[in-house]
Amino acid sequence: MTAAAHQGAPVRPRVAVLGAGAWGSAMALVLADAGADVRLWARRPELAARIGRDPLRPQNPDYLPGVVLPPTVSATADVGVALDGVELVVLAVPLQRLREQLTGWAGRIPAVPVVSLAKGVETATGRFATEVVLEASGVPEDRVVALSGPNLAAEIAARDPAATVLACVDEDVAHRVADLCTTPVFRPYLSTDRIGVDIAGACKNVVALAVGITEGAGHGANARAAILTRGLAETTRLGLALGANESTFAGLAGVGDLVATCASPLSRNHRAGIALGRGASTAEALLAARGTAEGVASAPAVLARARAAGVRMPITVEVVALVEGRTTAAEGAERLLSRTRTLDGP
Numbered sequence: 019m020t021a022a023a024h025q026g027a028p029v030r031p032r033v034a035v036l037g038a039g040a041w042g043s044a045m046a047l048v049l050a051d052a053g054a055d056v057r058l059w060a061r062r063p064e065l066a067a068r069i070g071r072d073p074l075r076p077q078n079p080d081y082l083p084g085v086v087l088p089p090t091v092s093a094t095a096d097v098g099v100a101l102d103g104v105e106l107v108v109l110a111v112p113l114q115r116l117r118e119q120l121t122g123w124a125g126r127i128p129a130v131p132v133v134s135l136a137k138g139v140e141t142a143t144g145r146f147a148t149e150v151v152l153e154a155s156g157v158p159e160d161r162v163v164a165l166s167g168p169n170l171a172a173e174i175a176a177r178d179p180a181a182t183v184l185a186c187v188d189e190d191v192a193h194r195v196a197d198l199c200t201t202p203v204f205r206p207y208l209s210t211d212r213i214g215v216d217i218a219g220a221c222k223n224v225v226a227l228a229v230g231i232t233e234g235a236g237h238g239a240n241a242r243a244a245i246l247t248r249g250l251a252e253t254t255r256l257g258l259a260l261g262a263n264e265s266t267f268a269g270l271a272g273v274g275d276l277v278a279t280c281a282s283p284l285s286r287n288h289r290a291g292i293a294l295g296r297g298a299s300t301a302e303a304l305l306a307a308r309g310t311a312e313g314v315a316s317a318p319a320v321l322a323r324a325r326a327a328g329v330r331m332p333i334t335v336e337v338v339a340l341v342e343g344r345t346t347a348a349e350g351a352e353r354l355l356s357r358t359r360t361l362d363g364p
């Protein structure tokens with residue numbers, strides 16, 4: 019027994035956050051505020067060193083400039099150190115890099131709940147985030163949790179109030195994770211629709227690109243609302259075809275995240291979309307995003323998955339054509355407006 023436990027001091031749970039970008043660092047802050055000792059893994063040793071330079075005031079200037087993390091967050095570039103003795107693992111690696119990281123960590127992830135933060139579709143396989151986690155880590159489905167919702171990292175790091183969804187086929191596991199990350203300003207809701215939450219998160223980045231494109235092309239609030247709403251309709255259609263619950267798309271991970279991402283200048287996908295709408299190339303738009311804009315790589319994979327399932331996603335079709343340099347924003351808008359009349363709803 020430790021000296022602290024002898025003296026009756028509460029033992030803080032230990033958790034690992036693997037990935038020290040904006041979202042991993044912001045979630046490290048949430049988990050520490052909720053009472054955990056957090057090991058934040060950075061892939062670059064120099065970033066781990068920079069985060070921990072003043073251990074009483076850890077900071078990640080690369081991704082959350084100006085934010086002082088709680089002193090119960092420590093950074094390391096050694097994944098073994100990060101994972102030692104933890105009761106929760108949080109994966110905060112961008113989706114296109116997730117499989118290679120998980121493969122490298124094979125056999126090292128302890129038998130605890132594993133939370134996936136990524137929002138996207140793997141280009142090579144068409145797999146959504148928790149599908150990649152299941153395949154690449156071997157962690158059983160009843161321990162894999164998708165966390166998604168309107169959660170712009172900079173606002174979370176500023177301790178502005180937010181809500182999120184924790185989805186796991188085993189609701190008790192989602193409850194356990196919620197116990198570890200609930201704070202006075204961060205409120206998780208629970209779901210058992212893991213795949214629905216994943217689909218909602220991946221597709222909202224594509225819709226955020228489309229809304230940004232509309233904005234960058236100079237169109238107003240009516241056009242943006244139409245793209246957001248019809249983007250949600252096609253996302254819901256894909257979700258239903260892939261076995262998700264319709265209610266997920268009306269919830270925080272669906273419409274909630276769309277509203278936040280499509281309205282906020284903090285969203286990297288939104289910023290990339292605005293650049294594309296103004297005529298920038300995809301490479302220029304990715305620079306304008308200033309961070310990971312998952313929608314750009316994910317859009318073709320979403321479309322491939324939709325086509326395989328026989329689902330129409332006309333907005334995604336136009337985003338893909340623009341990202342691949344095969345059309346302009348104006349031509350895309352014209353095609354969307356002249357489509358055969360259809361019913362409203364998914």
Ligand SMILES: NC(=O)C1=CN([C@@H]2O[C@H](COP(=O)(O)OP(=O)(O)OC[C@H]3O[C@@H](n4cnc5c(N)ncnc54)[C@H](OP(=O)(O)O)[C@@H]3O)[C@@H](O)[C@H]2O)C=CC1
Nearest residue numbers: 038039040041042062112113115136137169170171309310
């Ligand atoms: N930021 C946000 O507001 C939110 C993000 N998300 C999702 O979270 C996920 C992570 O995004 P976020 O933290 O914002 O990303 P950032 O752009 O802030 O950070 C990128 C992270 O990816 C790492 N990285 C880059 N290349 C590789 C590689 N080859 N292998 C492993 N790691 C690599 C970077 O490490 P290094 O510094 O060493 O290059 C860094 O930790 C995304 O799927 C995103 O959609 C979800 C909700 C909110």
Ligand SMILES: O=C(CO)COP(=O)(O)O
Nearest residue numbers: 167168169170285286287
């Ligand atoms: O997912 C997010 C907010 O919920 C972050 O959006 P971006 O990746 O577009 O910045």
